[in-house]
Amino acid sequence: MSVLLIEPFYGGSHKQLMDLLQEELQEDCVLCTLPAKKWHWKARTSALYFMQTVPTSSNYRILFASSVLNLPELAALRPDLGKLKKVLYFHENQLAYPVQKCQERDFQYGYNQILSWFMPEHKLARLEKVIGVKRNGDSYQLEGLPGQQESRAVMKTSDAHLESGLCEPQPGLCTTQHEGLPSPPAAPVQAEAPESTNPCQGEDKQCLTFNLSNILSGLDYQQRPLHIAWPHRWEHDKDPETFFKVLMKLKEQDLPFHVSVLGETFSEIPDIFSEAREVLGSSVLHWGYLPSKDDYFRALCMADVVVSTAKHEFFGVAMIEAVHCGCYPLCPKALVYPEIFPAEYLYSTPEQLLKRLQNFCKRPDIVRKHLYKGETAGFSWAALGSKFRSLLAAEPREDL
Missing domain, CATH: 3.40.50.2000 (Glycogen Phosphorylase B;)
Structure with a gap:
């Protein structure tokens, strides 16, 4: 149980990634999640929820989470978790996410990501070599979108882990279906399959049977x-x-x-x-x-x-x-x-x-x-598994 996986929005590609890591790491990890509903609420409050529900353990060495989690808040609320080596995965850039209506953007979500991504001087120096972070006075300017590189290093799939919907819940998940911040459950409960998202269900009009x-x-x-x-x-x-x-x-x-x-x-x-x-x-x-x-x-x-x-x-x-x-x-x-x-x-x-x-x-x-002229093999777990295992090694390294 050296790797702690935390996902406040356990659905879609977020779930797919966590399930893949859990299956590959097997008994070496514990997964704590919240349902894939009300994304904005999860981004604002999930740290407080996980502060109460993540089991205390002296075996944790690494915390792996998506950026839906406000990582600095969780680290402050749970000092034992704040001491762990941390890996944060960004599924999107909230500062560039397209707004649906012509209204002032709520910068809280992008601000959460900035706080969670803050790194000390020696790590920024490493980034300058690896992904092209350029110093501009006292600040840093990103050349391109570094998140894209991490995305491709993380959002990789094996044939058994393609984005196809929700899989069966895995035993041992620290998961609840609560939408607010209730008192912690007496024991972790397994995730339930979401309500049907087929908009035809429950209507009089005939739906196409998939055949x-x-x-x-x-x-x-x-x-x-x-x-x-x-x-x-x-x-x-x-x-x-x-x-x-x-x-x-x-x-x-x-x-x-x-x-x-x-x-x-x-x-x-x-x-x-x-x-x-x-x-x-x-x-x-x-x-x-x-x-x-x-x-x-x-x-x-x-x-x-x-x-x-x-x-x-x-x-x-x-x-x-x-x-x-x-x-x-x-x-x-x-x-x-x-x-x-x-x-x-x-x-x-x-x-x-x-x-x-x-x-x-x-x-x-x-x-x-037509025969596709690009390459997809580099995105498979077979190609990237060893890199993930190195990233999630129990001993922290200065260049990570």
Whole structure:
């Protein structure tokens, strides 16, 4: 139990990473989590909650957490944890996260990240050599986005740990479903599967049962319409507006295509989803979150093209997974994508995305015969496992 894993937002890629580390480290770690709900509340208050619930142990050597946790607060509230070697993973940059409404940004979340990322002089000197931190008077200027490099070093997947929804809860999780800050439970309880996020459930309208082999039976492979996948969270930072407007134009032009809109939903769903579902009609093969990772992988393997329209992305697990499953990627020529994908898979404007998809709708055989020209093997656990084990070594090193 030398590694303490803490995740205040235990869902999606956050959960995926923690589950992978827990499985690989096995009995050498303990995982403490909170459900993937009410993100802002977790960012503000989870340190106080974990202060009460993380078991005390003399065996801890390392604390590994995501930046949803306010690490300085937890270290102050629990001095025993403050003495540990700490590894903090940033899933996103809250100072650059796109706002949904034209209003003043709440800087508390970015401020939390800055406090959690503060490092002493000798470590900053090391960073200057490793990731290009430049001194500017008494401050430091970051060259590029260092978080992107850490993202790719952390958000790596093995075939068994792709972003496919929630796995079965692991024994020994220090997890509760409380949304506020209640008194600590008498004993840790296991995480429960989240409520269904398929927006069709509970409604009168018929939902598509996920059985693509039946839907597509009788059609020759090369004669099937182009199948487009969008495997992202149903939230504004993934820019579903742009994606659906492009697909609506394809529909207006009577171009043949199918679409699978996958990904997890939360309490607020952008209005464009209901509008698009109505307009796209019979072009939709699947609509909604797939809790089964086998169904999720099957959807990606059946798709021809995977599209991202994201406005904020540090790595893009879902895109790498889709490419691993054989999809042709189309990504913005921005954010982290040019660092991962060759130029032919990038577009600069929605008009360029539309043109690419128009051509693919007319000639789906182009993408079906295409062999991806990039590399994904470097993102596997086989390639990165030894680096993680070194990072999570029990003895702290001055250069970490």
